Amino acid sequence: MSTPTIPRRSWAQRYHVKGIGWTVLLLFLLVGSAQMTGVNVGMFFSNLGQFTNLLVRMSNPAWDYTTVIIQPLLETIQMAVLGTTIGAAFAIPFAVLSASNLIHNRWLRGLTRLFLDLVRTLPDLLLAAIFVAIFGIGSTAGVITLAIFSFGMVSKLFYEVIETIDMGPLEALESVGATKITIIWYAVLPQILNQFISYFLYTLEINVRASTVLGYLGAGGIGVFLQRSLNEFNYNQTAVIILATLVVVLVIDGVSNHLRRVLL
């Protein structure tokens, strides 16, 4: 028996030149950008004491404050649900128009994607500021902000899902003589529904957190109370708000996990 000849690796392969090169480059970029933007890592450590101080002051939550924040917390959830639903509903047709396996017209697809990119570029805080100016302080501004923010995010997630589907059923429906809309309804929708629901819930979770921040700008919900407690240095109340929001996020996460398991 002869010993098998092992194919020789090139010099670059043997010493992992590529991998090492990329790592060095990334480290260089990291240090470089920290220096250029003036991030002082030392400051993080020297001021750590203040952070602990804050934590200590928050470590004694004012539990009786819970009754006060239940109403605004519910409002926050309602805002998030409404905003996510409206945004996701509008996202579906745009996701279809952006999917390269459904729309072969490059211009139409390009234009739709450009529009979605534009929507995603607008920061949610900017949107909130604009809509508070238009609709006044309150949850209307919040809902519209969240709807547009979810629309931008969900439509991208949705069209990426659509692009991974099995094209076989579409071919079958086309060969049957179905119209484009029927094809999408019968052959595309069942394939993507689960992931759509999953992404919808993920967006809802993000929106619950986002809407607490939006409250800062007067867009309604729990954020108003968060801002008030911080301004008044009532960190005991801040702690309650954060914990309550955590509970909501955990519940949504649990529901989303459960639904995914049931639906798949």
Place this chain on the structure above:
Amino acid sequence: MEQAAPIISFKGVNKVYSNGTVGLKDISFDIPRGQFLVVVGLSGAGKSTLLRTINRMHEITSGEITVENESISDYKGKALRLLRRKIGMIFQGFNLINRSSVEKNVLSGRVSYYPTWKTILGLFSKADKEKAVHSLERVNLAEKLYTRADELSGGQQQRVAIARTLMQDPKIILADEPVASLDPLTTKTVMDTLKRLNQEDGITVIVNLHSVALAREYADRIVGLRAGQLVYDQPIANVTVEDLDQIYQAEGEKA
């Protein structure tokens, strides 16, 4: 020799892909109504392309194809959908909607008889729902009506696909390697079903096959393709094993 009027006719058909690859080269032949035609040839010989030009899932570059004496090249929109409605298609990968029920899959074969909004709301007539059960009975799967398609075995899935095609009331069935991913036993069931529809309903059946043995067992007539060209065309009575071996010889192996 007296022959039935052709239901499909190829006249000088060429297909060149946009990257310059020749798909079909000067194909001319007629398919009489009610024939069980088997197309054989190596992978990449153009069998799938040939099949898909008949229901315009693939466009041809030049030449003419007629179905029931009408040129199909200029069909658009509704006319194209009506052409496809009378031509059923069976695929190697079954192409069922996996997450949907068998019933919904079978009914989806009927959508071209309804306006779009009715298909979306699932408003199928009682007669068509009964027709779906009847179609499943014909492939011996009626008891699977409410099962999810992906819970069926490969052979069962292909029979559901045949039931879906039956919903179209097709005059022609195109089957593209219908048994390539099935075991010998289920292969027989599927091929027998196709043969039965051909004989009982008079549906013209065109099947692409890899297997020479199957081709000889089921075909009325065998045509052979090599590199996009029609290199063989004989009624089954004249087909010999040597002929078929010839078709399957790769370019390099030619004597």
